[in-house]
Each structure stands twice: as structure tokens, then as C-alpha cells.
Amino acid sequence: MSYDTPQLRRTRSVARLVALTIGALIMIAPFLYMISTSFKPNRLAFEWPPQFIPNPATMDNYVQAWSANHFARYFANSLMVAAVTMVATTLLAAMAAYAFARFRFPGRSLVFWTMMLGLMVPGVVILIPQFLVARSLELTNSLSGLVFFYVGGGMAFNTFLLRGFFERMPAELDEAMDIDGAGALRRFVALYLPLSRPALATSAIFAFLGAWDEYSWALTTINDPDKQTLPLAIAQYQGQHATSWGLVFAASLIALVPVIVVFLAGQRHVVAGLQTGGVKS
Amino acid sequence: MTAQLSTAAPRRIGAGEQPPTPRRRSARARRGQVAAYLFLAPAFALFVVVLLVPIVKATQVSFYQWLPFPGADNTFVGLDNYRRAFADPQFRLSLVNATVYMLVTVPGQIVIGLGVALLLQNRLPARSLFRVLFYLPVVTSWVVVSLLFRYLFATDGGLVNWVLVRGLGVADHPIGWLESRWTGIAALCVLGIWKGVGWTAIILLAGMTGVPAHLHEAAAVDGAGYLRRLWHVTLPALRRTLLFVSVMLVIGGFNVFISVLLMTAGGPAGETEMPLTYDYKQAFNFLEFGYGSAIAVIMTLIVLILSIGQTLLANRAERGE
Numbered sequence: 235m236s237y238d239t240p241q242l243r244r245t246r247s248v249a250r251l252v253a254l255t256i257g258a259l260i261m262i263a264p265f266l267y268m269i270s271t272s273f274k275p276n277r278l279a280f281e282w283p284p285q286f287i288p289n290p291a292t293m294d295n296y297v298q299a300w301s302a303n304h305f306a307r308y309f310a311n312s313l314m315v316a317a318v319t320m321v322a323t324t325l326l327a328a329m330a331a332y333a334f335a336r337f338r339f340p341g342r343s344l345v346f347w348t349m350m351l352g353l354m355v356p357g358v359v360i361l362i363p364q365f366l367v368a369r370s371l372e373l374t375n376s377l378s379g380l381v382f383f384y385v386g387g388g389m390a391f392n393t394f395l396l397r398g399f400f401e402r403m404p405a406e407l408d409e410a411m412d413i414d415g416a417g418a419l420r421r422f423v424a425l426y427l428p429l430s431r432p433a434l435a436t437s438a439i440f441a442f443l444g445a446w447d448e449y450s451w452a453l454t455t456i457n458d459p460d461k462q463t464l465p466l467a468i469a470q471y472q473g474q475h476a477t478s479w480g481l482v483f484a485a486s487l488i489a490l491v492p493v494i495v496v497f498l499a500g501q502r503h504v505v506a507g508l509q510t511g512g513v514k515s
Numbered sequence: 516m517t518a519q520l521s522t523a524a525p526r527r528i529g530a531g532e533q534p535p536t537p538r539r540r541s542a543r544a545r546r547g548q549v550a551a552y553l554f555l556a557p558a559f560a561l562f563v564v565v566l567l568v569p570i571v572k573a574t575q576v577s578f579y580q581w582l583p584f585p586g587a588d589n590t591f592v593g594l595d596n597y598r599r600a601f602a603d604p605q606f607r608l609s610l611v612n613a614t615v616y617m618l619v620t621v622p623g624q625i626v627i628g629l630g631v632a633l634l635l636q637n638r639l640p641a642r643s644l645f646r647v648l649f650y651l652p653v654v655t656s657w658v659v660v661s662l663l664f665r666y667l668f669a670t671d672g673g674l675v676n677w678v679l680v681r682g683l684g685v686a687d688h689p690i691g692w693l694e695s696r697w698t699g700i701a702a703l704c705v706l707g708i709w710k711g712v713g714w715t716a717i718i719l720l721a722g723m724t725g726v727p728a729h730l731h732e733a734a735a736v737d738g739a740g741y742l743r744r745l746w747h748v749t750l751p752a753l754r755r756t757l758l759f760v761s762v763m764l765v766i767g768g769f770n771v772f773i774s775v776l777l778m779t780a781g782g783p784a785g786e787t788e789m790p791l792t793y794d795y796k797q798a799f800n801f802l803e804f805g806y807g808s809a810i811a812v813i814m815t816l817i818v819l820i821l822s823i824g825q826t827l828l829a830n831r832a833e834r835g836e
Contacts (some may be wrong), residue, residue, distance in 0.1 A: 250634050258648040260801060261709070265651065267674055268663050280672025283681060302699060304833035330558035337551035338544070345559060352566045358772045358791045362798045363576060366583065371564075386565025389558045407834045418550035447656030449773055465658040469777060472662050479666050486659040496652045501647065504654065508714060509640070509721040 272296070272483040276282055279479040288362035295484035299471075303410045305485060307460065312489075314462060316445040319384040324434055326385065327392030332422050334393070336399035336408060346397075352390035358450050366455055380463070382402040383455075384445045392437045395507065399433035400426060410436040438443055446492065464489045546728070581805035589805075596809035606810065611732045612700055616789065617768035620707040624764055625757070627708065628715025635716065636723055653713040655678045661777035664706040668778070670690040674777075674826055696786035699779045703787070706774050711767070715760055722756030723749065758829040762822045790814050 267286070271279055272295050274288040299305055301314050331448070364383065365374070372468055373379030429436070449465040456462055462470070463492075468489060472482045497504055577596055579589045598605050635642060652660060667674045669692075676689040692698045726749055734744045750757075772791040775781060781788035781796070790810065798807030805817055 247639055250637075250639060254631075254634050254639075254645050257634075258645055260805035261713070262648050264660075264663055264667060264709070265655075267667070271666070279666075280669065282672050282677065284672070284674055284677050326558045326561065329554040333551040333554040337547050337554075339548040339551045345555065348567070349559070349562055351570075352562060354766075354822070355566065355570060355815060358770055358795070359814055360566070360569040360573055361795065362804055362807050362811060363572035364565065365798075366576070366804070367564065367569055367571060369583075382561075383565050389562045390566070393558060418547065418554070420552070441652065447658070449656070449658045455721075465656060468662070469658050470778070472665075482662055483666075486662065490655065490659065493654055493656070497650075498647070501643075504650070505646075505717055506660060508650075508653065508717045 240275055268483045269487065272480055272487055274480050276480055277436045295478075295480040296488070299481050299488060300487040304459070305467065305488075308464050309488070310447055311377060311461060312464040315380050315384070316442045318381050319388070319445035320438050320442040322381065323388045323392055324438045325436060327389055328396050328427065328434060329422070329428070330389065330393045330398075331396035331400050332426055334397045335403075336405075337418075349390045349393060352387075353394065357387060361450060361454050364451070368455055375461060377455050377461055379455060380445075380448075380452060383451055384441075384448060387451075388441050388444060393442075394442065395421050395437055396430065396433050399430050404427060432503060432506070435500055436507040439500045439503050440507045441498060443493060446489075540642055547550065559676050573811050576805055577808035577812050579805045581808070583802055583804050592805070594805045597813070599806060600729055600809050600813055604795060605785055605788065606790070607788045609783070609793045612696075612787060613769050613771065614788050615700055616771055617765060618766050619704040619759060620711065621764045622706040624715045625706070625760060627712045628760075629719055631718035632723060633713060633749075635720060649716055650713040652710045653717075655710075657710075657773040658777065660706060661774040664702065664709075664774070665693065665778045667758040668702045670694065693779050694783055696783075699783075699787040703771065703774055703778060706778070707768070711764065715764070718760050719753065719756060722753045726752040740824040743836060753773065754833060758825060762825050765825065766818050767815065769821070 257307055260346075267284075270286055270288055273291045273293070274285065275292050275294065278285055278288060330349075334342065368374045368383065371379075371382075373382055397454060407425055407429075408421055409442065411425060416424070447465060448463070449469065452463050452466050453469075464485075466484050468482060471478070471485055519523070519639045578591060578593060580592050580595075581589045592742065617780070635645060635649075661803065668676075670689050673689070673692070675692065676686070679686040680689060690698060692702045696731075730748050730752070731744055734748050739747065770791055771789050774794045775787065776795075779787040781792045785793075791814065794807050794810040797803040
């Protein structure tokens with residue numbers, strides 16, 4: 235590298251920019267086309283050649299998506315489920331992570347590795363027995379049932395994520411507070427929670443997005459139309475109005491707004507979480 | 516209860532004082548243990564109910580002819596469900612489909628993701644904008660992108676066909692992507708790669724920050740060109756990261772689910788069925804919970820064996836060098 239001339243470096247830099255721009259266009263093009271279609275009247279959805287800038291453009295799909303079909307209800311359901319899941323997951327995982335990071339107790343590594351086993355088993359594989367368990371706890375077809383299973387499903391990953399962060403915090407502060415007579419709860423609330431805000435944000439964002447986007451479990455347990463979440467509703471729009479793509483995409487884009495906001499606002503945390511192995515599938 | 520425990524030790528110990536006697540320290544350690552269990556309990560209880568019990572339950576149910584009705588008469592059938600799975604042509608077809616999907620999407624995501632990571636590695640204008648654009652599909656829900664790709668791959672008037680026929684002129688008539696087996700799987704693969712490339716790039720980028728710069732410099736001084744440095748310096752240093760990425764991608768690839776459900780629904784006539792969509796239908800459409808659980812156990816074992824196999828291979832390659 236030390237032998238590169240400035241000229242060579244500049245050429246290379248331009249080449250990289252061109253390659254990245256082409257790549258980025260491929261990544262973003264489907265979204266742009268989705269936005270475009272959401273403003274098209276239905277008869278233009280499969281126009282040949284396709285219209286990239288809809289003419290005439292219409293807001294009808296958004297109006298219809300939002301006002302008809304109880305969309306506001308589904309939006310509220312999703313928001314409630316995702317918000318409660320976010321708070322409960324982050325708090326409970328932080329508590330568990332604190333126990334693993336700062337205490338020695340019998341069974342510690344057995345419990346930890348048992349929980350990590352949960353990271354290995356992909357969600358859809360255990361839908362059947364989860365459904366049986368949910369039914370015996372009378373947690374099917376209810377929003378609290380969704381929250382319960384989302385929080386439980388997120389325990390392994392978030393505990394793992396937060397434990398790593400807690401372990402990297404200097405033990406001296408903890409010991410000093412311990413010697414000062416501060417109990418475990420006080421150290422957790424006054425020391426660990428405030429100092430680990432970035433990690434807590436990562437955990438909260440992943441819990442929120444995971445619950446907001448979750449489809450398979452909701453599909454399996456929710457029967458009542460009133461209790462549907464947005465992913466269920468959107469997938470159903472497509473089934474019911476097989477040709478109303480504008481409507482489907484208007485609804486999808488409305489559902490995407492919170493995701494984009496969270497992603498842009500917490501980009502650093504999202505990347506940190508993804509680096510720890512958070513994959514949403 | 517924890518608060519009570521914490522107020523039980525009001526004595527302050529100054530810097531010059533003797534360290535606590537062993538007895539007192541062990542009392543504190545015991546209190547700490549109780550506190551640790553209390554902190555751990557809610558998370559572990561939830562984990563047990565939501566994941567551990569279902570994992571055990573799935574194994575149990577897989578040995579039964581299991582009907583999901585209260586008070587149903589479930590008969591123990593031993594390995595019958597497993598025998599049935601291995602003899603079931605539709606399940607075998609779904610395994611072949613998933614294998615093809617995996618063999619295309621895993622290398623596809625790794626190669627393209629590596630390219631993106633290398634391009635994003637050094638400083639350049641608008642790098643964070645590029646990052647956002649590449650990560651966008653990663654954070655978008657599978658439901659939305661699956662419906663979107665179903666629309667893009669539509670036969671008549673779909674954007675992909677328009678690009679191929681009119682834009683590039685490589686096809687002379689629109690292709691019925693989602694109407695036959697291999698074109699349907701191809702469309703699923705395109706979606707899988709498109710959605711996953713950003714994630715792979717993130718992980719590889721994180722791994723690259725750990726490659727010591729002096730190795731690159733030393734290689735450059737020795738006259739090694741870019742490709743040689745990539746092959747002999749960057750990739751070996753990324754071996755652990757690449758292993759992690761490929762294990763995760765293989766798990767994800769074998770368990771492809773929502774995109775199949777929403778793009779092809781396994782059709783036409785079950786030809787693009789994947790193991791988990793087939794499993795789901797067995798359980799929730801035909802109420803074959805025992806058979807469905809056997810398939811789930813088989814899938815878990817396959818994924819486990821593949822993960823261990825990859826790890827062993829990577830370790831052997833490392834020792835071989």
C-alpha cells in the first residue's frame with residue numbers, strides 16, 4: 235500500500251464509488267418501485283412498460299389502507315405488542331445478564347449454556363410444540379400470548395448481548411459500591427443500567443423490531459381478526475385483494491415507517507446488535 | 516426481597532481497614548448467590564416455558580400419532596413418523612429444494628457480502644449512506660420483502676421480466692418465474708441473497724477491523740498485489756468470522772420459510788415446497804402434529820450436523836496451514 239501513487243489511489247477510489255453506487259441501486263430499486271406502485275391506481279400496477287413515476291399519481295391506496303380494513307386497529311395492536319415486548323425483554327435480559335456477568339453461583343455455566351442452546355434452534359422448527367404449550371397455558375389467540383412468547387424467544391440472544399457488555403464494564407466500581415454496602419439491586423439500578431445505555435438500546439431496538447415484524451408465530455396462534463398484527467394483516471391483504479398491489483404496498487410502507495425511524499435513529503446500535511449475531515429470520 | 520438483603524450490610528469498610536474476614540465474605544457471597552438467582556429467575560423461567568419445554572415436547576410428540584385436540588387418544592408409534600418422513604417423496608423433494616437454495620444463497624451472500632465489505636472497508640465519501648442502503652433490506656420484514664418480490668417476479672407486467680425482455684433483451688418472452696420449480700427457487704434465491712448481503716457485509720466488516728494493518732503493509736512492501744493480499748492476509752485473518760457467517764447462513768438457508776409461504780406457497784403443486792413450509796402444512800393444515808414434529812426434529816439434527824461439520828472443517832483447515 236505504501237507504494238501506491240496518489241493517482242492510482244484516486245482511480246481506485248472512483249472505481250469503488252462506481253461499484254458501490256451500482257450495488258446500492260440494486261439494493262434500493264425494489265423499494266423505490268414499491269413506493270412508486272403504492273401511488274399508482276390499481277389498473278397501472280402491471281402496466282407494460284412499467285411506470286416508474288406514476289401518472290396519474292394517487293393517494294387513494296394510502297387513504298384506503300389506513301381507513302378501511304381496521305388498519306388502525308392492527309397498527310395499534312402491533313405497536314402495543316412491540317412496545318411491551320421491548321420493555322420486558324430488555325429488563326429481564328438485563329437482569330439475567332447481570333447475574334451471569336457479576337455473580338458466581340452453582341449451576342451458572344450450565345444455565346448459561348442451556349440458554350445459549352436456544353440461539354441454535356431456529357424459531358419455526360418449534361412452532362408445533364410451542365403451540366401445544368401456548369394452548370395449555372391458554373395463551374393462544376391473544377396479544378399477551380404473543381408478548382409472552384416474543385419475550386421468552388428473545389431471552390437467549392439479549393442475555394448474551396448484554397452479558398458481554400456488563401462483563402466489559404470495570405469491576406472496580408461494582409466492588410466499591412459493594413463495599414459501601416449497596417445491595418445487588420441498588421448496584422443494578424444505579425450503576426449497571428445507567429452505564430450500559432448503548433447496549434440496552436441495542437437490545438431494545440432488536441426486541442422492538444423483532445416483535446413488530448414477527449409473522450410465523452402470529453400466523454399460528456391468532457385467529458381473531460381483531461387481534462391481528464400488521465404483518466398478518468398485510469399478508470392477508472395480498473391474499474384477499476390479489477390484484478390490489480398498490481394497497482398492499484401502501485400498507486407495507488406505513489408499517490415500514492417505524493422500522494426506518496428506529497433504524498436511522500439507532501443505526502449505531504442496530505449495527506452493533508447485528509455484529510453480535512442478531513439475525514431476524 | 517433483594518432490597519432487604521442489601522440493607523443488611525450497613526458497615527462501611529475504609530481503605531486502611533483489614534479486608535473482611537473469610538466468614539463475612541462468604542456470608543456476602545451467599546447473599547450474592549441468592550440475589551443472582553432472583554435476578555436470573557424470570558428470564559430463565561420464560562426461556563424454559565417458551566423454548567426448552569417445546570424442544571423436549573417436540574421430541575416426545577414425534578414418537579406419537581398426535582392429535583391436537585384436548586383429550587385426544589394419542590398412540591405411541593415409535594419411529595413410524597421418522598420412517599414415514601424418509602419415505603415421503605414430498606419431504607425428500609423439499610430437502611432437495613432447500614439444499615439447492617442453501618448451495619446458491621450461502622456462497623452468493625458470502626461472495627457478494629465480502630465484496631461489499633471490502634468496498635466499504637476504507638474511508639470514502641458517503642460511506643455511511645452506502646451502509647444504510649445496503650442494510651435496509653436486512654431490517655425490513657420478511658413479509659414485506661416477500662410480497663414485494665412476488666410482485667417484481669410476476670409473469671405479466673412484472674419488473675424483472677420487463678428488465679429481461681425489454682431492458683437487457685436477454686429473454687424474448689416473459690418468464691413464468693413463480694409458475695415452475697426451478698425458476699421459482701431461483702426467485703427465492705434472489706430474494707434470499709438480496710436480503711442477506713447487508714448482514715454478511717456487516718459481520719465481515721467487523722471482522723476486518725481486527726486484521727492488523729501492519730500485515731497488509733508488510734505484504735505490500737514485499738510487492739504483493741491487491742488480490743494476493745486479499746487471499747493471503749485478509750481472508751486467513753477472517754477465517755473465524757467466515758465460519759460464523761457460513762454457519763448462520765446455512766442454518767437460515769435450510770430453514771427458509773416466510774418467503775416460500777408468501778411468494779410461491781410451495782406451488783405449483785408442491786414443487787417449490789421447502790422442509791419447513793411442508794412441516795407447517797402437515798401440522799396446521801392436516802393436523803399431523805406427530806409427523807410434523809418428527810420433521811422438525813430431523814431438520815434440527817440436519818442443521819446441527821451441518822454446523823458441527825463446518826466447524827470441524829474450518830478447524831482442520833486452520834491446523835493444515
